[in-house]
Amino acid sequence: MQLALAPLQTYTDYHFRNAHLAVFKGVDKFYAPYLKMNNDGTIKNAPKIDILPKNNPQIAVIPQLMACGEEEFFIMADYIESLGYKELNWNMGCPYPMVTNRNLGAGILNKPSEIFELFDHIFPKLKMGLGIKMRMGLENTSEILEILPRLNDYPLTEIIIHARYAKQLYNGPCDHERFQECISLTKHPLTYNGDIESKEDFDELQIKFKGINHWMIGRGAMKNPSLFEEIQFGTVDSGEVYRNKLTLFSQHIITSLLECNPDKGYALSKMKSYWEYLSEGLSDGKQLYRKLKKAKSISDFSELLFETL
Structure with missing residues (x-):
């Protein structure tokens, strides 16, 4: 079993990650919030600083980027590679309208042809491992049913699925039935993400999704940073x-x-x-x-x- 800390923009930065590593246990992998571009075509400075190796000396961190085109993808990917990273994650899950309206984050999930056209251009040139973190769709969770099988044609390192569609934001229940469908549609390592806020939540999901060994926790860990310990080791602090x-x-x-x-x-x-x-x-x-x-x-x-x- 592997537990990962989700990349929450402005929250799970290196200050949070290093403090968590110093005080709590149980996280196997940390994901950094996404790199993004300025209007002038440069990378925003704060996320660049966040993934500097000197700021993550003992952390197994996976940098993340958000892009809607090949050029900006490689501006950020080349920067990540220059720091010595061997793997990155592409954010196709951010649900906020200010992002999705620009074809970023989950805004591309109702345009599968654009996703695959991007991948066709990117993978022949990419020297790093690439995983994606995605929602199940923009408008509804059925959108993932068209995307997921076709992702088998690409050498992704992993697929992380937040079990909602973007327009839900963080409201309403996760679609567990749809996630169960997803398990048989992909050959890639699959990670579940969404509404794990207690060990009881995790235990129920582990029983429900027997083939899933990778799990990502975000807001639940912000509310209770010891949640990883409780799940991994069964220990609950007084x-x-x-x-x-x-x-x-x-x-x-x-x-x-x-x-x-x-x-x-x-x-x-x-x-x-x-x-x-x-x-x-x-x-x-x-x-x-x-x-x-x-x-x-x-x-x-x-x-x-x-x-x-």
Whole structure:
């Protein structure tokens, strides 16, 4: 069994990944949020920095990119390769309209001919392994039924499927029946992603999808970073132990943020965004988050957090 941390834009960056590796266990593979392009044809700087080897010294990380054309694909792929990576992941799953309306992310899933035309041009030139992370479609989950069998013609390293269609965003249930159909349609290693927020969720899915050995967790791990340990090792920390880990985890992130950017307002903003998720995993999380949101400085935030936890 292999567990992976999903690439959540602005959240699961190297600050989060390194802190998680230092405090928690159970993640086999980390995926970096996608590289994307500026309007002038250059790669945005923050995601470039995120995947620098010096920022990921002990992490088995897979960089991700988002592209809708061959030229921009290779601008980003060449950069990834120049850093020494042997594999990358193509985001065909981002569901947000500002992305899909530009034929990016899941916006290409209702245009299968464009996907295969891109692959026909890219694979003969590509020197790295390539996997994809995708939704089941843009408008509905049946769209994947046309795409998935034809992907067998290409040497993909893996296919990660978030079991929703894009226009759902993160609302409504995952389509488990459709995912079950997908298992027999592909020869590639298949990873399940979507709504794993507890060990109970995972156990139910593992029984349902007996042939699946690769799993990806995103929002569930943001709410409970120890979820990987609970699934991998069956261990559940006591409330006090878990809170102590969250304190240490937060301190690692704060230290990393301040080393990267001395702007303490930036660190404060980032920590508030992290704790919007982390607070959901605590019984008193709503009250704690209300206090943390009022912090005026990163030092106040740290004091409030450590006093309360």
